[in-house]
Amino acid sequence: MSNKKALLAALCASVALSGCAALESKPAPAAAVHINEDPFPSTYVRYPGVPTVIRHATAFTGDGQQINDATVVLADGLIQAVGGPELASPAGALEIDGTGKFVTPGIIDVHSHLGDYPSPGVSANADGNEATDPVTPEVWAEHSVWPQDPGFSRALVNGGVTTLQILPGSANLFGGRSVVLKNVPGRTAQEMKFPGAPYGLKMACGENPKRVYGSHDHMPQTRMGNIALARETWIKAVAYKKKWDKYYAKGGDMPERDLAMDTLKGVLEGKILVQNHCYRADEMANMIDMSKEFGYHVTAFHHAVEAYKIADLLRDNGICAVMWADWYGFKMEAYDAIKENIPLVHNAGACAIVHSDDPNYIQRLNQEASKALADGIRAGLPNLSEAVAWEWLTANPAKALGILDRTGTLTAGKMADVVLWNGDPFSDYSRPERVWIDGAEMYDANDPKKRPVSDFELGQPGEGDVK
Amino acid sequence: MIRRAVAALLLAAAVPAGAQTFAISGGTVALGDGSPPIPNGMVVVRDGRIVAAGDVRMKLPDGTQVIDATGKWVTPGIVAGFSGLGLADVGFGAEGAADTKNEGPFSAAIDVSTEINPSAVPVAVNRADGVTRAIVAPSAGKSIFAGQGAVIDTGADRDPITAARKFQFVELGQDAADKAGGSRASAHVLFRNALREASVLSRYGTPVPAGTRATPQERERPVVQNPNESRIYSAQRPEDALLTRFDAAALVPVLEGRQQLLVHAERASDILQVIDLEREFPKLKIVLVGATEGWLVADQIAKSGIPVIAAAVNDLPASFEQIAATQSNVGRMRAAGVDVAIGMPGDNETHNLFMERQYAGNLVGLQKIPGATGVSWGEALAMITSRPAEIIGMGDEIGSLAAGRRADVVIWSGDPLEASSAAEHVYIDGVEQPLQTHQTRLLDRYRYLPRTDLPKAYRH
Numbered sequence: 020m021s022n023k024k025a026l027l028a029a030l031c032a033s034v035a036l037s038g039c040a041a042l043e044s045k046p047a048p049a050a051a052v053h054i055n056e057d058p059f060p061s062t063y064v065r066y067p068g069v070p071t072v073i074r075h076a077t078a079f080t081g082d083g084q085q086i087n088d089a090t091v092v093l094a095d096g097l098i099q100a101v102g103g104p105e106l107a108s109p110a111g112a113l114e115i116d117g118t119g120k121f122v123t124p125g126i127i128d129v130h131s132h133l134g135d136y137p138s139p140g141v142s143a144n145a146d147g148n149e150a151t152d153p154v155t156p157e158v159w160a161e162h163s164v165w166p167q168d169p170g171f172s173r174a175l176v177n178g179g180v181t182t183l184q185i186l187p188g189s190a191n192l193f194g195g196r197s198v199v200l201k202n203v204p205g206r207t208a209q210e211m212k213f214p215g216a217p218y219g220l221k222m223a224c225g226e227n228p229k230r231v232y233g234s235h236d237h238m239p240q241t242r243m244g245n246i247a248l249a250r251e252t253w254i255k256a257v258a259y260k261k262k263w264d265k266y267y268a269k270g271g272d273m274p275e276r277d278l279a280m281d282t283l284k285g286v287l288e289g290k291i292l293v294q295n296h297c298y299r300a301d302e303m304a305n306m307i308d309m310s311k312e313f314g315y316h317v318t319a320f321h322h323a324v325e326a327y328k329i330a331d332l333l334r335d336n337g338i339c340a341v342m343w344a345d346w347y348g349f350k351m352e353a354y355d356a357i358k359e360n361i362p363l364v365h366n367a368g369a370c371a372i373v374h375s376d377d378p379n380y381i382q383r384l385n386q387e388a389s390k391a392l393a394d395g396i397r398a399g400l401p402n403l404s405e406a407v408a409w410e411w412l413t414a415n416p417a418k419a420l421g422i423l424d425r426t427g428t429l430t431a432g433k434m435a436d437v438v439l440w441n442g443d444p445f446s447d448y449s450r451p452e453r454v455w456i457d458g459a460e461m462y463d464a465n466d467p468k469k470r471p472v473s474d475f476e477l478g479q480p481g482e483g484d485v486k
Numbered sequence: 487m488i489r490r491a492v493a494a495l496l497l498a499a500a501v502p503a504g505a506q507t508f509a510i511s512g513g514t515v516a517l518g519d520g521s522p523p524i525p526n527g528m529v530v531v532r533d534g535r536i537v538a539a540g541d542v543r544m545k546l547p548d549g550t551q552v553i554d555a556t557g558k559w560v561t562p563g564i565v566a567g568f569s570g571l572g573l574a575d576v577g578f579g580a581e582g583a584a585d586t587k588n589e590g591p592f593s594a595a596i597d598v599s600t601e602i603n604p605s606a607v608p609v610a611v612n613r614a615d616g617v618t619r620a621i622v623a624p625s626a627g628k629s630i631f632a633g634q635g636a637v638i639d640t641g642a643d644r645d646p647i648t649a650a651r652k653f654q655f656v657e658l659g660q661d662a663a664d665k666a667g668g669s670r671a672s673a674h675v676l677f678r679n680a681l682r683e684a685s686v687l688s689r690y691g692t693p694v695p696a697g698t699r700a701t702p703q704e705r706e707r708p709v710v711q712n713p714n715e716s717r718i719y720s721a722q723r724p725e726d727a728l729l730t731r732f733d734a735a736a737l738v739p740v741l742e743g744r745q746q747l748l749v750h751a752e753r754a755s756d757i758l759q760v761i762d763l764e765r766e767f768p769k770l771k772i773v774l775v776g777a778t779e780g781w782l783v784a785d786q787i788a789k790s791g792i793p794v795i796a797a798a799v800n801d802l803p804a805s806f807e808q809i810a811a812t813q814s815n816v817g818r819m820r821a822a823g824v825d826v827a828i829g830m831p832g833d834n835e836t837h838n839l840f841m842e843r844q845y846a847g848n849l850v851g852l853q854k855i856p857g858a859t860g861v862s863w864g865e866a867l868a869m870i871t872s873r874p875a876e877i878i879g880m881g882d883e884i885g886s887l888a889a890g891r892r893a894d895v896v897i898w899s900g901d902p903l904e905a906s907s908a909a910e911h912v913y914i915d916g917v918e919q920p921l922q923t924h925q926t927r928l929l930d931r932y933r934y935l936p937r938t939d940l941p942k943a944y945r946h
Contacts, residue, residue, distance in 0.1 A: 138802040139809075169803055177801070177813075226579055331935050347925065348607055348837050349577035357925040357932075367935065378802055379833075386844060386905055393906035397899075398929060441854055447847030447904050450855055465856055476803070480754075480782055480810035485857045486801045 048270040056285070059161060061212035063201055066459035070094035072108045073439060076117025081124040081413040081428035085406035091122050093435040096458040101429045115453070121444055123409060124429055125181025125202075125436035125454065127416035128174070128381050129294070129341055130321050130374035134185050134200075134208070135160055137168030138378060148188035149195065153232050153239060154252050156220060157278035158195035160185045164208040170378040172471040173486055175202050176462045177382035179438035179451040182213060184420055186221045186321075189296040190231040192239065192249050194221035196282055197294055199420050203456055204471045217421040219318070220286050222249070223296040224306055225352050246305055253313040256283030292318040292421055298352035300328035307336055319419040321374065323364075324356045330367030339370035339419045343380075344387040344394075361388075361411060362395025362403060372419060373411045388412050389445035405445050434458075506916055507532045509546055510897060513555030515539055518562040518871035518886040522864045529560055531893040534916035539887035553911070555897050561867060563618025563894035563912065564843060565885050567795045567874035568748075568775055568829025570836035571620040572602035572609055572638055572646060577836060586836065588627030594680070594740075595732040596633025598624040599650035604643065607924050608837045613640040614921040615840035616902065616909035618894040619648060619884050621795075621829070621874055623655040623748060623775075630662040630673055631655075631680065634736065635748065637878060639894070641914040652878060653746040654737065659756045659776070660807045674759065676728075681767060683729050684737035690721035743769035746879065748795070750775045750831065753807035754782040761790045773877055776831050778808040781815045784822035793825035793877040797833055798845035798869075813852055816869070817859030827873035842870045847903035866903060892916075 071093045078089035080101065090106040092099040100106050108114060135147040146163035149155045164185055174180040181202050187194035197219035198212060205211040224245055233240030239248050259280035266274055285291035293310070297303045297320045310317050319339035320326065324347075326333060326340035333340055342364070347356035357363075365371040373388045375381035392408040417427025426434045435458035442449035454462040463469035467483065476482050508531050515527025517540055530537040530544070538544070539560075546552065574584035585601040602622065603609070612620075619639050626632035632655040637648040657665065662673035723731065739745035747770050749760050757777055764770055774780070774794045780787055787794065801813045820826050828842055828849075829835075846869055852860030861869070868886075875885025884892050893916035900907040912919040931945050938945070 138804050139806055140804055141806070173801055230579060327932050328935075345840070346834075346838070347611065348575065349834065351576055351580045354576060354607075355924075355928055357928045359929050359933075363929075363932070378804075379800065382799075382801075383844075383848070386848075389904075389906045390844075393908065397908060398933065445906065446851075447844055448851035448854070450851055467857065479803075480779070481812050483857075484812045484814060485855055486812055 051267045051270045052273060053267070054276065054281075056290075059159070059209060061214045062207070062209040063203070063205070063212055063214055065096045065457035066203065066461070068093065068096065068435070068455065068458035068460060070109045070112035071115065071455070071458070071460075072106075072112045073115045073117045073122050073437075074104065076120045076122040076439065077443075078429060079121065079123045079406045079409035079444075080430070081409055082430070083407050083410055085404070089117075089122060091429060091437065093437060093455060093458045096435055098429060098431055098433050098435050098437070100431050115439065117439060119442070120452065121440040121442065121449070122429070123179070123438050123440065123444060124413040124427055125438050125456065126179050126384050126412045127420065127427060128180050128183040128375050128384060129319065129372055129416045129419050130376045131174075131183045131185055131381055132188065132376070133170040133174065133183065133378060133381070134164030134166065134168045135187065137165045138170050148190040150188075150190040150231050153192045153228050153237075153248060154279065155191050155195050156193040156280075156282035158187060159198065160187050160195060160221075161198035161208045161212065163187075164198065164200070164211075166205045166208055166211060167474045169473045169476055170381070171202055171204065172473060173378070174381045175454055176451060176464075176470060176485065178384055179440070179444070179454055180381055180384070181436040181438070181454065181456050182417075182420070182422070182426060183381070184219060184294070186219065186294060189221070189223040189227040192223055192228050192245055193252060193279075193283075194223060196291070197221055199422065201456055203461060204473070213422065215425075218282075218285065218291045219294040219420070220282055220291050221294055221296065222306075224302045225296075225298055226350060227296070242302065246309065250309060250312070253283070253309070256280055256287060257313060260284045260287050286315045287313070289316070292419070294319055294321055294419075296321045298322050298324045300325040303329060304332060307332065307338070319372065322353075322376065324353050324360065326369075327357060327360045327363040328355075330364045330369050333364065334367050334369035339372050339415060340364045341372040341374045341419070343376075344373065344390040358390070358394040359398045359400070361391035362398065362400050365403075365407075365411070366395070366400045370415045370418060371411050372415045374416075384412055385444040385449075386447055392445065405443070408445070506534065507547060508551040508553060508916075510553045510555050510560050510895065513558040513560040513897065515887070516559065516561045516864065516867050516902075517888065518867055519888065520864045520868040520872070522862075523559070527560065529887055529895055531895065531913070531916045534893050536887050536889055536891045536893050536895075538889055553897070558910065559898040559900060559902055559907070561896055561898065561902055562871045562885055562887050562891070563896050563914065564616050564839070564870050565872075565874045566612070566617050566620035566830065566839035566842060567827040567870065568831050568835065569620045569622055569839050570625065571612060571617075571622055571640070571839055572604065572606055573598070573622065573624075574836040575603070575606040575608065584836070586625050588624055588633065590627065592633075592730060593627065593629030593733050594631040594633060594654060594729070594736040596624050597651055598622055598633060599636040599647050602636065602638055602646045604641070604646040609640050609646075610642070610923040611837070611925060612839045613642065613912060613919055614909060614923050614926070616843070616896040616898065616912055617839045618896070618912065618914050619875070620839060621652075621878055623653075626655070626657045626661065626665065628665065629733075630657045630665050630676055631733065631737070632657065634745070637880060637884075639914050640919075641917065642920050648884070649880065651745065653748050653773070654740045655748045655750070655775075657750050658760055659751040659753060660805060661750065670756065670759075680729055680734070680737055681741050683723070683727055683734040684741045686723060687721050687731075687734050688738045688741060741767065741769065743771050746771045746773055748773045748775050752776045752778040752805070754779040754810065756807065757783050758786060761786055761792060764790060764792070775829065777819070778815060779810045780824070781812065781818035782810055784819045784824055787819065788823035793827070794819060795827045795829040795831070795874060795877060797831055798828045798842070799848050800833070813848070814859040816849055817852060817861050820861055820865065821859060825873065825877065826869060827877050828869045829874065843902050844905035846870050847905065850903060863903065
């Protein structure tokens with residue numbers, strides 16, 4: 020019995036019978052109460068910056084353009100202008116000579132486990148896989164993120180990573196919600212949360228779910244089991260959404276809430292983006308058909324080692340492929356990895372993204388893109404350049420996270436998430452020299468005070484190192 | 487100039503017609519010995535060996551094949567400093583595709599050379615990326631002793647072993663503590679007990695001298711004749727022996743300093759314990775593997791003379807034995823005088839050895855970061871070529887382009903420490919290697935996706 024019915028019954032017991040009968044025959048449906056869909060809101064507030072002008076650098080804008088002798092103007096947390104030497108400086112702006120240097124949008128890693136599988140890698144802090152059931156869309160990665168993971172600072176100062184998506188692991192078919200973070204140190208995960216970024220749902224196909232549960236004589240034990248269990252779950256989600264749609268349209272009794280189904284309902288409504296771990300071409304095709312069966316869209320296939328085999332399918336369905344440059348063979352579903360995967364996907368007209376899935380690789384995503392670019396050019400693929408390859412590191416990742424309108428390119432009006440590199444970032448010899456997030460300088464190679472040090476590292480040997 | 491003269495002399499000794507002589511000319515040549523690259527250099531190869539390399543100008547015998555490397559870079563092949571190359575085709579979840587577990591009853595007696603598969607995909611993938619030799623270690627199973635490692639080549643042939651049973655590998659850090667029952671103290675007692683049991687056996691019979699069995703090829707001659715020193719099988723052993731006879735016998739050459747002992751330790755205090763072993767067992771020929779916190783005790787390591795095969799750029803406190811991790815570790819150890827090579831301990835060591843040159847490039851880049859310590863370009867290349875070769879005792883055979891070395895030579899599209907450069911020609915023992923792999927064949931098949939008259943399976 021709902022609270023309202025109980026209240027009605029109590030009223031009836033205390034008033035005249037006739038009046039009570041009249042009340043029961045015409046129940047006015049109560050207006051629907053909307054569930055708070057953001058119970059753990061971002062408390063991120065940009066840090067103060069000074070108006071800054073970078074001049075004479077080579078810019079990769081992130082949307083395919085290269086500007087030589089570029090000028091980039093940052094103020095009030097935003098990119099104010101991007102252009103050539105003719106651009107004027109705001110009064111009192113800090114002028115930085117970028118001669119011989121390169122300026123780019125901050126790198127965005129769409130696949131990280133920093134915070135939920137932090138360093139040190141001890142079981143006490145291993146919080147990435149709720150491997151107790153293959154279907155756990157109810158868990159949220161942000162509740163596992165340890166903001167003191169020392170990996171965040173390495174990704175910033177060595178990798179120039181300014182935004183990253185933290186995902187649950189891939190043990191489960193439905194692993195839970197992801198969270199998108201600004202790479203600023205925080206006392207809480209909420210202080211790092213990218214304001215307004217949509218949630219993601221981590222899904223997985225292939226070896227991992229069937230291994231984790233199959234070894235416990237629990238469904239799924241096979242790839243067909245993977246799909247069957249996922250479809251059964253979507254059937255429930257569609258029914259759940261229908262119940263809530265009706266409730267929101269007509270009011271009445273509030274349906275019982277189910278956290279897992281809340282997440283899937285968000286996917287069916289297009290509010291939550293599907294981030295699908297999937298290696299093999301044939302399995303990606305199965306996942307695409309399943310998404311059509313239930314009316315949702317796969318935003319990106321992560322670890323899409325065989326994306327090159329179905330790059331046309333990915334293009335036609337508007338799905339990004341999230342890839343490594345050259346990881347291969349570490350498991351069967353990575354056996355057919357090839358070094359030209361990323362440029363082949365790009366060349367087919369699909370959305371290609373470089374990712375890390377690793378606290379070390381996240382420090383060198385620019386070099387991963389460099390390898391993929393060089394392999395693509397050697398394979399004779401047309402229209403590739405460093406400026407084009409930078410799309411794989413910022414604009415396409417931003418698109419896959421639903422934040423391209425706010426970051427991911429050097430465009431006036433976007434967040435001033437910017438890296439100044441001490442050389443061409445497609446070289447092994449180059450590193451970030453300065454990194455801004457929302458216009459606040461969070462790293463300066465020449466200023467030891469402009470380096471974050473996690474709580475964990477305080478008082479430990481190496482605390483003062485650049486790392 | 488001196489090099490030029492020597493080369494001229496060597497060639498003056500007349501090259502017989504038809505000998506396998508070729509020269510690579512016009513490229514930027516780096517010798518791998520720590521020296522900077524030499525523009526417009528030459529490399530001359532005869533019968534699988536380097537005759538001369540560097541700033542050499544000589545008259546070549548008529549008919550000598552001359553490969554034009556103008557605009558290219560030429561270096562010795564990469565020597566993977568610490569690897570599992572050839573031990574696994576697939577890392578995980580594929581029965582029969584990996585020989586990396588050693589959970590059976592034996593430990594120190596294990597001989598990794600018996601399980602190298604030269605046809606494994608990772609061998610070809612790394613060969614195609616200029617890795618020509620690898621130091622291959624078994625991984626430890628139940629015991630702290632992993633067994634005996636080998637040096638291999640990556641040539642496309644059935645003969646991968648350059649040197650079998652070249653070293654013993656032992657864990658003496660966190661991994662050892664776990665295997666020994668939960669503490670480093672237990673591991674150290676296990677270690678000492680193992681050497682004691684070897685010592686008992688060593689009293690029986692003269693050790694078999696190394697390399698007495700004539701083999702058709704010198705490179706197959708092992709340091710230790712038979713892994714298990716067969717003459718001491720019948721020796722009496724104490725009743726409290728923990729090791730199998732086979733394992734204890736395999737440690738005799740370690741104890742006697744005839745076989746190197748590679749010791750994995752990361753924590754500064756563990757490294758000091760390893761250094762201390764040399765006082766107790768003066769004949770041990772120790773090499774440190776890992777040494778993430780080596781920079782904290784770099785002076786002590788330098789003083790001990792123990793060389794280090796380190797991971798290049800791990801800068802995360804990934805475990806409690808790596809709290810002080812920094813990318814400056816290698817540079818700081820080197821600056822303190824430690825002999826350092828780069829390896830891949832615990833870093834995709836069965837598959838991604840090609841990453842060593844990218845890591846080496848990153849150490850060069852570190853020189854530009856205030857407060858960090860990197861290494862010069864020449865030193866970085868040496869750390870993935872001659873240094874590992876020298877550390878493993880094969881510096882006179884592999885790892886550089888010095889005269890007389892095996893002709894493991896790579897012609898690169900550009901600077902090899904840039905990961906974007908590629909190997910265009912790879913020679914092992916002077917033999918040009920195929921660069922085709924499973925991966926390049928897949929590229930050929932899927933480069934164009936439109937439907938054709940027959941399925942993709944017919945495109946080969």
